Amino acid sequence: MNRxxxxxxxxxxxxxxxxxxxxxxxxxxxxxxIELRDRKKIFGTRCSKCDIVYLPPRKNCSRCxxxxxxxxxxxxxxxxxxxxxxxxxxxxxxxxxxxxYGIILLDGASTGLVHFLGEVNIEKIKPAMRVxxxxxxxxxxxxxxxRYFRPLQ
Amino acid sequence: xxxxxxxxxxxxxxxTKQERRKEAETFSDMVFEAVTRALEDAGMTIKDIxxxxxxxxxxxxxxxxxxxxxxxASGACDKNISCVEGDGTFVAFYGMTRILSKSYRTxxxxxxxxxxxxxxxxxxNAMFDPIYTRPLGLDAITSSALQARxxxxxxxxxxxxxAMVSVxxxxxxxxxxxxxxxxxxxxxxxxxxxxxxxxxKLLDTSPITDGACAIILAKEETAECFSNHPxxxxxxxxxxxxxxxxxxxxxxxxxxxRAAQTxxxxxxxxxxxxxxxxxxVYDAFSYQELMWAEGxxxxxxxxxxxxxxxxxxxxxxxxxxxxxxxxxxxxAVIAAGLIRMAEAALQVRGEAGDRQVEGVKTxxxxxxxxxxxxxxxxxxxxx
Numbered sequence: 001m002n003r004x005x006x007x008x009x010x011x012x013x014x015x016x017x018x019x020x021x022x023x024x025x026x027x028x029x030x031x032x033x034i035e036l037r038d039r040k041k042i043f044g045t046r047c048s049k050c051d052i053v054y055l056p057p058r059k060n061c062s063r064c065x066x067x068x069x070x071x072x073x074x075x076x077x078x079x080x081x082x083x084x085x086x087x088x089x090x091x092x093x094x095x096x097x098x099x100x101y102g103i104i105l106l107d108g109a110s111t112g113l114v115h116f117l118g119e120v121n122i123e124k125i126k127p128a129m130r131v132x133x134x135x136x137x138x139x140x141x142x143x144x145x146x147r148y149f150r151p152l153q
Numbered sequence: 154x155x156x157x158x159x160x161x162x163x164x165x166x167x168x169t170k171q172e173r174r175k176e177a178e179t180f181s182d183m184v185f186e187a188v189t190r191a192l193e194d195a196g197m198t199i200k201d202i203x204x205x206x207x208x209x210x211x212x213x214x215x216x217x218x219x220x221x222x223x224x225x226a227s228g229a230c231d232k233n234i235s236c237v238e239g240d241g242t243f244v245a246f247y248g249m250t251r252i253l254s255k256s257y258r259t260x261x262x263x264x265x266x267x268x269x270x271x272x273x274x275x276x277x278n279a280m281f282d283p284i285y286t287r288p289l290g291l292d293a294i295t296s297s298a299l300q301a302r303x304x305x306x307x308x309x310x311x312x313x314x315x316a317m318v319s320v321x322x323x324x325x326x327x328x329x330x331x332x333x334x335x336x337x338x339x340x341x342x343x344x345x346x347x348x349x350x351x352x353x354k355l356l357d358t359s360p361i362t363d364g365a366c367a368i369i370l371a372k373e374e375t376a377e378c379f380s381n382h383p384x385x386x387x388x389x390x391x392x393x394x395x396x397x398x399x400x401x402x403x404x405x406x407x408x409x410x411r412a413a414q415t416x417x418x419x420x421x422x423x424x425x426x427x428x429x430x431x432x433x434v435y436d437a438f439s440y441q442e443l444m445w446a447e448g449x450x451x452x453x454x455x456x457x458x459x460x461x462x463x464x465x466x467x468x469x470x471x472x473x474x475x476x477x478x479x480x481x482x483x484x485a486v487i488a489a490g491l492i493r494m495a496e497a498a499l500q501v502r503g504e505a506g507d508r509q510v511e512g513v514k515t516x517x518x519x520x521x522x523x524x525x526x527x528x529x530x531x532x533x534x535x536x
Contacts, residue, residue, distance in 0.1 A: 005176070005177050010176035010177065015215075017215060021283070023283055023284070025284055029284055033284075054400075055399070056284075056285045056397070062395055062396075062400065081303065081399075082299050082300075082302045082303035082306070082403065083299070083302060084295055084298035084299050084301075084302055084350045084351050084352075084353075085350065085351040086295055086298075086349075086350045086351075087347075087348045087349060087350065087351070088294075088347075088349050088350070090272075090274035090275070090278075090290065090292060091272060091274065091275055092274050092275050092278035092287075092290040092291075092292055093290030094288065094289070094290050095290075101289065101291065101295055101298075101299060101350075102299075103299055103303075103398065103399050103403075105399075111397065111399045111400045112398070112399030112400075113285075113399055114285075114286055114289060114291060114299070114398055114399060115289065116289065127302070127303070127306050142288070143284065143285050143286075143288055143289070144288055144289075
């Protein structure tokens with residue numbers, strides 16, 4: 001660092017980029033979220049060629065590129081594939097630590113859903129645990145209409 | 154599948170010191186420093202550069218079309234400049250293909266980021282889709298923790314085995330004047346460091362870093378005019394996996410296996426552990442060095458822990474990994490993969506100073522783009 005800079009305080013310019021977005025959820029996403037909101041049901045889309053059910057649902061198969069039109073109602077229960085217990089805070093997180101994330105393979109789905117784990121002893125979470133979706137009472141058509149997944153009682 | 158139709162070499166290498174916060178330099182100042190060093194190293198002037206590909210990311214830089222912001226710093230005026238918004242290994246890939254197109258003799262490849270200037274968790278949270286995943290607050294650390302847990306459960310990898318990687322790499326960084334965190338630590342130190350997201354602890358995690366790197370690629374005839382130590386690209390592979398985390402078995406890295414096999418086939422490598430002398434791999438978290446070693450076929454599936462315990466990957470072992478200290482010791486996002494390439498090239502040249510591995514003829518450099526190793530790029534470099 002040159003000598004001049006050693007004798008002065010380096011200037012820092014503080015600012016932020018605040019840009020609002022209004023993303024269209026689209027036909028596929030809307031149907032999925034509306035089912036969460038209105039009927040507390042979880043749907044995926046199925047590729048009949050690959051025999052894969054995608055959750056969250058997709059418009060096209062990522063393997064064979066087919067257009068996906070078949071909607072499949074999935075169970076509200078599933079198996080925990082992996083998890084983590086979070087111990088740090090970040091402005092990105094909607095809740096404070098400690099809390100747990102999991103990837104859940106819902107019965108009938110071929111792909112896992114990332115979500116929160118709740119009503120759970122964070123010391124006792126194990127992969128392959130059976131869990132079920134718990135919905136919020138007030139739902140708006142949002143992935144967080146599912147409050148969390150909790151271990152089957 | 155890409156086949157390299159002609160010989161292309163790395164003829165110039167330049168990098169800045171990687172630091173927690175560079176107060177004297179803006180991100181374009183860092184690029185100017187790296188480019189100046191690379192030109193000096195190549196014995197070239199900016200006039201010898203036919204085109205530029207910059208590695209930069211709008212979100213990390215806080216300005217869109219971030220390549221424009223480093224245009225002056227990379228001598229882009231009146232030239233063709235493009236941008237790859239991703240890891241340096243991918244930026245170099247594009248730079249190489251521009252020479253293969255026969256439109257250019259030389260490409261200047263740059264890569265930079267200043268992690269100090271923003272909030273990493275917010276930036277990495279933004280790589281996830283805004284409807285299904287971003288609202289959960291997932292970021293690079295928590296998503297990687299999901300992968301680490303899955304990998305450890307499936308293959309019986311232990312936290313102690315991962316900790317050994319951190320001990321090794323921070324120790325290696327003591328030999329690297331460019332690295333941010335040279336440290337003498339023990340497995341115990343790592344195991345007792347602050348838990349971030351189980352099983353990832355503070356000392357299992359790469360730091361926040363400011364840094365830039367530049368390399369100059371040249372076609373064969375041009376390389377031979379300028380450089381008395383061209384480092385040849387013998388093989389390269391690049392492959393992407395699914396985007397959604399839940400679409401993959403996170404304990405596997407099929408895209409790395411494919412990228413590695415492509416690179417090995419091109420380079421005529423059949424036994425990587427025997428035929429490669431040193432590897433610089435993208436260890437953003439300690440468990441990743443184990444997983445990527447498996448994907449690179451340095452050991453069998455699930456054998457990453459045993460490989461680390463064997464000592465083969467230490468300095469002095471039969472396959473030293475990350476003599477530079479790796480990403481665990483310094484992690485300027487975007488730049489990190491290009492720095493892996495630069496470090497691997499220095500090893501082949503025999504110019505790696507205190508971190509030099511003896512008798513290197515063939516080196517491997519590896520980079521990752523996307524969460525949990527979604528996409529991988531593998532380079533094989535030789536004298």
